[in-house]
Amino acid sequence: MLTVSIFAVLLVLLMIDVPIAVAIGLTAVAFFVGMGQGDFLMMLPQRMYSGTTGFTLLAIPFFILAGNLMNTGGVTKRIFRFAGALVGHVPGGLGQVSVISSMIFSGMSGSAVADAAGLGQIQHRAMVDAGYKPTISAAIVAGASTIGPVIPPSIPFVLYGAITSVSVSRLFLAGAIPGVLMGLAMMIGIWMMAGPRGLPSSPRAHLNEILVSFKEAFWPLMAPVIIIGGITTGFFTPTEASVIAALYALLLGFAYRDLKWKDLPPILFASLKQTCGLMFIIATANFFGWFTIFERIPDALITQLTALGTSPVGFLWIVIAIILVLGCFLDGNAIFLITLPIFMKLCPLYGIDMVNFGVVMTLLIMIGNLTPPVGMCLFAVDSFAKVGVWKLAYECLPYLVAILLVTILCAFVPEISLWLPNYMMGIG
Amino acid sequence: MKNSIIHTLNRFDRALTLTLEWVCIVLFAAITLILSLNIVIRFVPLMSMHWFDEILELLYGALIFYGAAAVWVTHSHFSVGDWISKYLKSVRARFAYRLLVEVLSLLFAAVFLKYAFDITMQTEEQTTAFAMSKKWLYACMPITGAIMVLYSLKNMYIELAKIVNPALDIETGREDLNH
Numbered sequence: 259m260l261t262v263s264i265f266a267v268l269l270v271l272l273m274i275d276v277p278i279a280v281a282i283g284l285t286a287v288a289f290f291v292g293m294g295q296g297d298f299l300m301m302l303p304q305r306m307y308s309g310t311t312g313f314t315l316l317a318i319p320f321f322i323l324a325g326n327l328m329n330t331g332g333v334t335k336r337i338f339r340f341a342g343a344l345v346g347h348v349p350g351g352l353g354q355v356s357v358i359s360s361m362i363f364s365g366m367s368g369s370a371v372a373d374a375a376g377l378g379q380i381q382h383r384a385m386v387d388a389g390y391k392p393t394i395s396a397a398i399v400a401g402a403s404t405i406g407p408v409i410p411p412s413i414p415f416v417l418y419g420a421i422t423s424v425s426v427s428r429l430f431l432a433g434a435i436p437g438v439l440m441g442l443a444m445m446i447g448i449w450m451m452a453g454p455r456g457l458p459s460s461p462r463a464h465l466n467e468i469l470v471s472f473k474e475a476f477w478p479l480m481a482p483v484i485i486i487g488g489i490t491t492g493f494f495t496p497t498e499a500s501v502i503a504a505l506y507a508l509l510l511g512f513a514y515r516d517l518k519w520k521d522l523p524p525i526l527f528a529s530l531k532q533t534c535g536l537m538f539i540i541a542t543a544n545f546f547g548w549f550t551i552f553e554r555i556p557d558a559l560i561t562q563l564t565a566l567g568t569s570p571v572g573f574l575w576i577v578i579a580i581i582l583v584l585g586c587f588l589d590g591n592a593i594f595l596i597t598l599p600i601f602m603k604l605c606p607l608y609g610i611d612m613v614n615f616g617v618v619m620t621l622l623i624m625i626g627n628l629t630p631p632v633g634m635c636l637f638a639v640d641s642f643a644k645v646g647v648w649k650l651a652y653e654c655l656p657y658l659v660a661i662l663l664v665t666i667l668c669a670f671v672p673e674i675s676l677w678l679p680n681y682m683m684g685i686g
Numbered sequence: 687m688k689n690s691i692i693h694t695l696n697r698f699d700r701a702l703t704l705t706l707e708w709v710c711i712v713l714f715a716a717i718t719l720i721l722s723l724n725i726v727i728r729f730v731p732l733m734s735m736h737w738f739d740e741i742l743e744l745l746y747g748a749l750i751f752y753g754a755a756a757v758w759v760t761h762s763h764f765s766v767g768d769w770i771s772k773y774l775k776s777v778r779a780r781f782a783y784r785l786l787v788e789v790l791s792l793l794f795a796a797v798f799l800k801y802a803f804d805i806t807m808q809t810e811e812q813t814t815a816f817a818m819s820k821k822w823l824y825a826c827m828p829i830t831g832a833i834m835v836l837y838s839l840k841n842m843y844i845e846l847a848k849i850v851n852p853a854l855d856i857e858t859g860r861e862d863l864n865h
Binding site: 271272273274275276277278279280283284287299300302303304306307310311313315316319320493494497498501502504505523526527530531533534535536537538539541587589631632 | 707710711714717718721722724725739742743746747749750753754756757762763764765766767768769770783786787790791793794795797798801802804805823824827
C-alpha cells in the first residue's frame with residue numbers, strides 16, 4: 259500500500275508539471291514528514307551531494323558535449339555522406355542511410371536526444387527533399403536516434419553503472435551487438451515499407467564516391483575505435499574516454515574549420531545546462547532511492563513476488579511491463595533512478611545477470627523515448643519536423659515493434675549481449 | 687515605478703545567469719584539465735596526483751549545483767510539460783495552477799536550503815589530501831538553495847500578480863529545456 263501511495267504521489271506531481279527533480283525529492287520529503295520521520299530530512303543534502311559527485315558520473319557532461327560539438331563541427335555531414343554512398347541504393351534509400359549514419363554516430367555520442375536534434379535535422383531535410391513524406395521521414399529519424407545510447411559510448415550505461423556498481427566498460431561492450439541488431443531490425447522494417455509506401459532510393463554510388471566520402475569521414479570514423487579501443491585496452495577509464503571524445507570532437511571541428519572559438523561558449527553552456535538539469539534529477543533521485551530502501555520497499559516487493567511464486571521469466575515480463583508504462587510518462591534517466599534501487603535487489607534473487615539487465619533496461623527506456631505523452635526523442639524531432647507529436651508517435655510504431663523484438667530477444671537470450679564483454683574482458 | 691523595479695530585476699536576472707554560466711564554464715574547463723592531466727601522468731609520471739579525487743569532487747559538486755541554480759533561474763528544469771493549462775478556461779485559473787506548481791517548488795527548495803545550510807555549518811569533517819574543511823565542498827548547496835528560494839518567490843509573485851491582473855505583462859525569462 260505504501261509503495262502504491264508513494265508512486266501515486268510521484269506520478270501526480272510529475273503530471274501537474276512540477277520539475278522532475280523537485281517531484282522526486284518532494285515525494286520523499288512529504289512521506290518522511292507524513293510518517294513522522296522528519297529528522298531524516300537531514301540526509302537530503304548529503305544524499306544529493308554524494309549521489310552526484312561520483313567519478314563515473316563525470317562522463318555525462320563530456321559525452322553530451324562530444325555530441326553537441328560533432329553536430330556543430332561538421333562531423334555529422336561527413337558521416338551522412340559516407341552512409342549515403344554505402345546504402346543509398348538499397349530499397350528505402352535515404353531511410354537506410356539515416357539508420358546507418360545514426361549507428362556510426364552512436365559510436366561517438368551517447369545521447370539519443372543529441373542524435374535526434376543534431377544528425378536528425380540533416381537526415382530529415384535530406385529525406386524530405388528527396389520526396390519522403392515529412393511524417394515518415396521524422397519517424398525514421400526518431401527511431402534511428404534511439405540506437406545512440408545502446409551502441410557504446412552511452413550515457414544510460416554510465417548512469418546504470420554508477421547506480422548498480424556494474425562495470426561501465428562491460429556495459430559498453432554488451433550494448434554493441436543489441437545496438438547493431440536494433441539498426442538491422444529498423445533497416446529491415448524500412449526495406450519492407452519501401453515498396454508499399456513509395457520510399458525512393460538513390461542510384462548506386464560509384465566506387466570513387468565511396469572512397470572520397472570514406473576519406474572525408476575517416477577521422478570521425480576513428481572516434482569509436484579510439485574510445486572503445488582505449489577503454490578495452492585499459493589506456494583510459496570510461497570517464498577519461500568521455501574527455502578524450504570531447505577533445506577529439508573539438509579537434510575535428512577546428513581541423514574541418516566548421517567550428518570557431520566564438521561558437522564554444524554557447525555550445526559549452528548548452529551542454530552544461532543539459533548536464534546540470536539531468537544531474538539535479540540524479541541528485542534528488544539518490545535521496546528518493548535511499549528513502550525507498552529505508553522504508554524497506556524492495557524487501558516488501560521481494561516478499562510479494564516470492565509469495566506469488568514468480569519465475570525469472572515472469573519477473574522479466576513484469577519489469578518489461580512496468581518500464582513500458584513508466585516510459586510513457588517519464589524520462590528514461592528518471593526511470594533508472596527511481597526503479598533501479600529496487601530492481602538491483604531483485605535481480606540476483608532471480609539469477610539475472612546485471613550487465614544483461616542493464617542492456618534490457620536501456621532498450622526499454624529507448625522505447626519510452628518514442629512513446630507519448632512524454633517521449634524525449636519525439637519532442638526533439640518534432641521541434642524541427644513540425645509534424646505533431648501524436649502523428650509522429652503513430653508513424654514510429656514499426657520502429658517501436660522492432661526495438662521491442664530486439665529487447666525481448668536480449669532479455670531471454672542474454673548471450674547476445676554478454677558474448678562480447680565475456681570474450682573481450684573474460685567472464686565477469 | 688513598478689516597471690523600473692521589474693526592469694532592474696530583469697537586469698539582475700541576466701547578470702546572475704551570466705555569472706553562473708561563466709562559473710560553470712570555468713569549473714568545467716578545470717575538470718577537463720585535471721582529467722586530461724591524469725591520463726598524461728599515468729604514462730609520464732611527472733608528479734603525484736593524490737589530490738585528484740578530492741579536487742574533482744569539489745569542482746564537480748560546485749558545477750552541478752551552480753549549474754542547477756542557473757537552470758532554476760531560467761525556469762528550465764526538465765518537466766513533463768504543461769498540458770493542463772489548455773483545459774482551464776479561466777485565465778486566472780491558469781495562473782492559479784501555475785502558482786500551485788511554484789509553491790510546491792518553493793517548498794522543496796526551502797527544505798533543501800535549510801538542511802544544506804545545517805550540514806554546511808555543522809560539518810566537522812576534513813578532506814584526506816588537503817585536510818580542508820568539508821564546509822568548502824558543501825558550500826555550493828546552501829548558495830544554490832538560496833538562489834532557488836529567491837527565484838521561486840519571484841516566480842510566485844509573478845503568478846500572483848497575474849491572478850490579480852491577468853493582463854499584466856511581466857517578462858519571466860522562462861525557457862524550455864524539455865523540447
